[in-house]
Amino acid sequence: MADLKGKVALCTGAGRRLGLGEAILKRLAADGARVVITDLGSPKQHMGTEHIGTTDEMEQIAEDIRRSGGEAITVALDVRDEAQVEAAIQRSVEAFGALDILINNAGIGYLIHPITEMPIEEWTAVLEVNLMGAFLCTKHAARQMIRQGNGGRIINIASQAAKSGHPHMSAYVASKHGMVGLTRTSAVELGEHGITVNAICPNHVTTGLGSVQNEYFAKYKGLTVDEYLAQMRRSIPMRRVGQGSDTANAVAFLCSEDASYITGEAMNVSGGVEMH
Ligand SMILES: NC(=O)c1ccc[n+]([C@@H]2O[C@H](COP(=O)([O-])OP(=O)(O)OC[C@H]3O[C@@H](n4cnc5c(N)ncnc54)[C@H](O)[C@@H]3O)[C@@H](O)[C@H]2O)c1
Numbered sequence: 001m002a003d004l005k006g007k008v009a010l011c012t013g014a015g016r017r018l019g020l021g022e023a024i025l026k027r028l029a030a031d032g033a034r035v036v037i038t039d040l041g042s043p044k045q046h047m048g049t050e051h052i053g054t055t056d057e058m059e060q061i062a063e064d065i066r067r068s069g070g071e072a073i074t075v076a077l078d079v080r081d082e083a084q085v086e087a088a089i090q091r092s093v094e095a096f097g098a099l100d101i102l103i104n105n106a107g108i109g110y111l112i113h114p115i116t117e118m119p120i121e122e123w124t125a126v127l128e129v130n131l132m133g134a135f136l137c138t139k140h141a142a143r144q145m146i147r148q149g150n151g152g153r154i155i156n157i158a159s160q161a162a163k164s165g166h167p168h169m170s171a172y173v174a175s176k177h178g179m180v181g182l183t184r185t186s187a188v189e190l191g192e193h194g195i196t197v198n199a200i201c202p203n204h205v206t207t208g209l210g211s212v213q214n215e216y217f218a219k220y221k222g223l224t225v226d227e228y229l230a231q232m233r234r235s236i237p238m239r240r241v242g243q244g245s246d247t248a249n250a251v252a253f254l255c256s257e258d259a260s261y262i263t264g265e266a267m268n269v270s271g272g273v274e275m276h
Contacts, residue, residue, distance in 0.1 A: 015039025079133025151194025
């Protein structure tokens, strides 16, 4: 366990059941952090309305955390909207007195097409959520952390797709590679304030987003989803797909005192499938 007693952690895109954000915030709350669950909440003006974390789901996750003895609030936040980003950080400070940990987790990974067919609207939506959203949250969280003067932690949930190309995922892969660049530049700029910035690069996890990818790529390869997943497991050195807890464990470590000299990293959490 990491000792995060008294720390305040905000995670974006954390309001969807079975998602990495839920796993991350439950782990950080168990380690003593007070947590801010943020997500879109309402499907208005969003591409792929069935793929979002709703207000009800956010509240259920908060309730789970409170029942386990943790402290949690929920805030509706579209990471593409700078005013909403500022307001969500302000709300964390009002509720818990500070912001010590930001996890940029919001992501779109279900807009999948060959590059020759990729509509510009979908390319833009992916880049806006995955990369611009992480930038906006980093900008305002870092301002708050600098004001507080106690350092901080920023963790970007990138992907295996931040390190290698994957077919039909041009926007996603570009956005996740971009997140590593954002991580490195933020680490260079914020180090003098005691703020570490790292990325985590998980391989496949069967979340809501992961299930859409399974269905698409199984069909593309002429396999059933079970056959596709069996093939995937055989290609992973640890012989299983990822779990939310694998990513959550890595986040907890990077938030801990033990990781205070680690910054600018893009850490694979992939059972050995990604090694560089
Ligand atoms: N599942 C995987 O296989 C996998 C692997 C590597 C990385 N990731 C990354 O992990 C992160 C979480 O994904 P997940 O697999 O848990 O899927 P998920 O669908 O459960 O979570 C994604 C969340 O992002 C939110 N979101 C989308 N647009 C948003 C916006 N404009 N503002 C705020 N929130 C928004 C959604 O509402 C959703 O709750 C993503 O960044 C994803 O790219 C996932």
